[in-house]
Amino acid sequence: MFITFEGLDASGKSTQAELTRARFLEAGKKVVYIREPGGTHLGEKIRKILLDVQNSIDPVAEVLLFSAARAQLVREVIRPALARQEIVICDRYVDSTTTYQGYGRQIPMESIQAVNRLAIEDVLPELTFFIDISIDEIERRQKTAGKITDRMERSGRDFFERTRQGYIELSESCKRLKVIPGERAPDTIFSEIWSIIEKELHL
Secondary structure, three states: OEEEEEEOOOOOHHHHHHHHHHHHHHOOOOEEEEEOOOOOHHHHHHHHHHHOOOOOOOHHHHHHHHHHHHHHHHHHHHHHHHHOOOEEEEEOOHHHHHHHHHHHOOOOHHHHHHHHHHHHOOOOOOEEEEEEOOHHHHHHHHHHHOOOOOOHHHOOHHHHHHHHHHHHHHHHHOOOEEEEEOOOOHHHHHHHHHHHHHHHOOO
């Protein structure tokens, strides 16, 4: 079983991924919990490059770096875990590249799709949850936190507007991608997510 969580920065997706992991563990399931980029020795090194605010990275180089980390993660961690019939929960996956680099950075979608296919081959999640919040709410949460911590978070409002629209359009054509309103209490959001997991995956 493979479940992924998507959303803009400060959306709360990581919190929901962690709550889902905890629920499966409480049920006695074996769970592999990973984040993107990262999850492998190589992936964590690439993550540092991608998020370092001192790095100026060309959009094409950016998509290739994200995809390189993902290719390693799929082959080293995800596919072997699924072969062992373990539950894999991933904080971001291939839909992030489609939305952030495709819609956000405006790289041609045919190029994005080609790189995505190469990186993941046939390894797609059964369920993907997009935690959706407005750009105004993102800015409010970042202001409350007091700082913007990484290079991607500094991409600007227009970038995040395009990226959010990408997620919304993707959800309209992708059955596995569920849009979850994210401007609610975390426990309320998780109750909705868990209900969908139970229904869709026949738990």
